[in-house]
Amino acid sequence: MLPILSVPLRSCLTRCLSFAFLWIEGRGPQATPSIMAPTSTPAYEIHALSLFVLSITGSIFAVVAGLLTYCVIKYRAKQADQLSEPAQIYGSTQIELAWTVIPVLIVIVLFLTTARLIFAIQDAPEPESSLDVTVIGHQFWWEFRYPKLGIVSANELHVPLSSEQAPVPTYLTLLSADVDHSFWVPQLAGKTDLIPNHPNATWINPLEPGLYVGQCAQFCGAQHALMLLRVYVDTPDQFSVWVKNQQQPAVEQPAVAEGKRVFETQACMSCHTIRGTAATGRFGPDLTHLMSRQTLASGAADNNAQTLRQWIQNPASLKSACLMPAMQLSDQQLDQVTDYLATLR
Amino acid sequence: MSAASGIAAAYPGEWRTPSRGRIAMLALIIGEAAIFTIFVVAYVFYIGKSLSGPTPQQVLDVPVFATICLLSSSLTIWLAERAIERNRMNAFTLWLGGTICLGLIFLGGTAIEWHKLIYHDGLTISTNLFGTTYYSLVGLHATHVVVGLTMLTIVFLFAVARCVEQKHAERISVLAMYWHFVDLVWVVVFTVVYVIGR
């Protein structure tokens, strides 16, 4: 995965153009998911190419707009001079040829640099060390499956940190259970769509640890706006701890057995899975390690006992038009099932 | 105004522009061709992709006779055009009538074919991808045949009532362009559905 431009040239261009394009100083994850703050190989390469293209388009703008401004000022009709018409010039083959050839050359340069990066990113061979994750888009949440690790999770993706010396990229297979979605975490890579009956693939190679935000980028229905994404790039230690925890079946605590019974009898299990119990529903997210996630409802709310209770009581109050119905539980049932779910770390 | 008369003097002769009827019909044909192209593309794209149900090989019989009739109707309408150009109105009415008959036979053939497919083979527009694309494409063509036949019949009735004259020859040729287009589309549909797709 060779960079288009050498590092010194790239950093020079970056400094030159950064003032105009909201370069966010510092590396690593930002609260603002700017495409100009890449931290992963595909995003880096795209960023470098974008600066190159910007320099060309910027130059074109400077030249043409400069000429336009010159004309608009110099060739204004002057008061005294209204009666005669200026010299009528109908065309000039040489000039027209020149200004056809130059754009053609510019297009050739732009095209070749672009084509090179398309093949470099799309057809990059998958190394042995990569992690495979299957992403399944739903209205309006994300399902993440790690086939080789036996993990099923939702909405918050954990991937291992990679490095240029020992790359551990994450290869994502993108599927959809219903309509079109799009996986977009700007600091990590360009977006790729999730289309039913049309598996797609993309990859990220994150070089800075931390939490990266994004969201669904293809209108997928009423609540498209709150189909948010969180990608945690974990250090190797963090990642192995997370994996081990996720591979365990659900925590069993006798103290919350009442809540578990509510869960099983009130139709929750027809949509949700909790591994190690009788609940194997597939319509909604896997809840086996619900409390290991920082947010609920694909980022619509923080994940704590209070918001969890509110969510179960009336999902639409946190995420209008979501597909989880209010289950009409009594207060006591709500308390019990919330206590139960709160144990699922 | 000497400038104006200077301009006028530059054009002593006749000023001819193409016939607006032909141009308009050509434009309509191009637009319709684009619609058909999309349906043909969908048909070709979905060949072999049905997940279930009858396949073309299993249920499609090649409609040879109906095709011969429809393509012959292009010949008869061409003969009708020549007849009206030469002011032979009886021949015109005859050939026009023949065209309509051949078109009706074609439609009848389609009707028989569809009856078999629906009631005998259980293939409807909702059965599978083949059913959807087949009935849509052939149905779209048949709709155009119906429209064409309607126009031809109206002209035929006018001809029988002796209201059509030699001076209408150009309008007839514009209508004939449409009919030739319908035949040409059938050649494409036939090739795609009964030859390539089977």
Add this chain to the structure above:
Amino acid sequence: MSENSLRLPSSIDLTSSPSSAEALQQWLHEWVVTVDHKRLGILYIVYAIFFLLVAGAEAVAIRIQLAFPGNHFLVAQAYNRFFTMHGTTMVFLVGIPILFGFGNYVVPLQIGARDMAYPRLNAFSFWLTAFGGLFLYYSFLGGGGLYGVGTAPDVGWWAYAPLTAKAFSPGHATDYWALALIVSGFGTLGTAINIIATVISMRCKGMTMMRVPLFSWLMLVVSGLTLITITPLTAAQIMLVIDRYLGGHFFDTQAGGSAVIWMHFFWIFGHPEVYVLVLPAFAIANEVIPVFSRKAIFGYPAMVAASVGIAFISLSVWAHHMFTVGMTSVSNTFFVLSTMMVGIPTGIKIFNWLATIWGGKIRFATPMLFCTAFLYQFLIAGLTGIMLAVAPWNWQLHNSYFVIAHFHYVLVGAIVFCIFAGIYYWYPKATGRMLSEKLGKWHFWLFLIGFHVTFDTMHFVGILGMPRSIYTYEPNRGWNTLNLVVSFGGIIQAVAVLLFALNLIWSYFRGQQAGNDPWDAWTLEWSTTSPPPAYNFVEEPIVRSRRPLWDLKHPEDPDWEYEG
């Protein structure tokens, strides 16, 4: 009897007396049954301006909702209907009608004809388009009625499958979208056929194809492009209706169907469609810029060739809207190349305009103000288009506010600015009165400022990662201030457009008398009265060059001695 005039009877008595009510009824009747291309052109334009105000109101509502994160001005379902209807309305009920309205009014006059080739088809096409639009808006009243915004379409103006399948869009919202556009699409097709037949077959004596004014040439090219642009959409919408009502499987992914093929069909329509919208804007610029620079257009043959070239190449670029759907690297590369190539003839046009202004004597009346802004803005729009053509960068920018900024730069910055220029330019011809220059300048400067406040800023919020089609956004992503600025610019533009509407109405009654040729222009429409009589020209014109009035005004230096 029928003088071609918009004027109401001069005495409207408020006590109902039969004569004035009768006169009003007769006036209305004339307008409903008219087949006169000038009246139909005005009907198209008035219709389009009405929907411009409606869709503009929808945009203002959208921007109010997005001015603050977590705002409650529009709930999610209402917001989704608003942005769907805003886009659908602007493209189909404003863009196409207004540009074909200009074509209808101006083309027969410019080529020295008495009317369009098929006047009754012309009227039929207008009423089809009008009905389609009214049908689309009836959707707001359907379903639950206005509360909850009825059953207006809410699937985006691109209506991707399978979101539009019955399973995911159970009500009638999608049906209104498909059926209304099928109907108005037939209207558009009729007008396109009419314009083609008119330009080719109804030219006056001496007007060879290479002497046709550029406005009419481009309307011919646009009409030809329309034939193969609207029809794929019609076909796809018929397929959608078959899926939704006859159990078809064209886009049914459960039955092995493809969601991607809808995208292909839609963008095979969708991309050339934006050229259908922008070429008439070029056509207007091709008339206004030479007249107000006092020079002939530089490189007429190249302009014709570039326009035809753009039309052809634009048919090959559609999948640059689909760079993220998972096409192969080879396919993506092809569409990068074709998209960049279409930029070449487009760029050439800018150079030709530049060369036209060069050495001229520019008069900055309101039409020229709008066209000058158009030149800068179209340049920027083209350059952001090049950026979007770079597929890997597109993988970041696609479906973000950068794209919205880009296409509004084209649609508003280029097309709407040229439409305003065209209205200020031809309004005197149509009504016999000049639009107020003072109000015009207020309109221009306010709209210019509002446009740039909104759409320049919008590029940046897209770069910062904000996607489109979202009714609200997270408050901690750094998008708050930028969104507020964008919304503020929208308010300024709304005020400017209201000033414009005011100008149109006020000037109709109080504007300065225009005379035949207020701009000292050179094409045939300025040789007849303002407004023209129903039959357009007393005598059929005879021409010998591209600028017949220049020849008449400058008999010592006529164009025909210089045109090859």
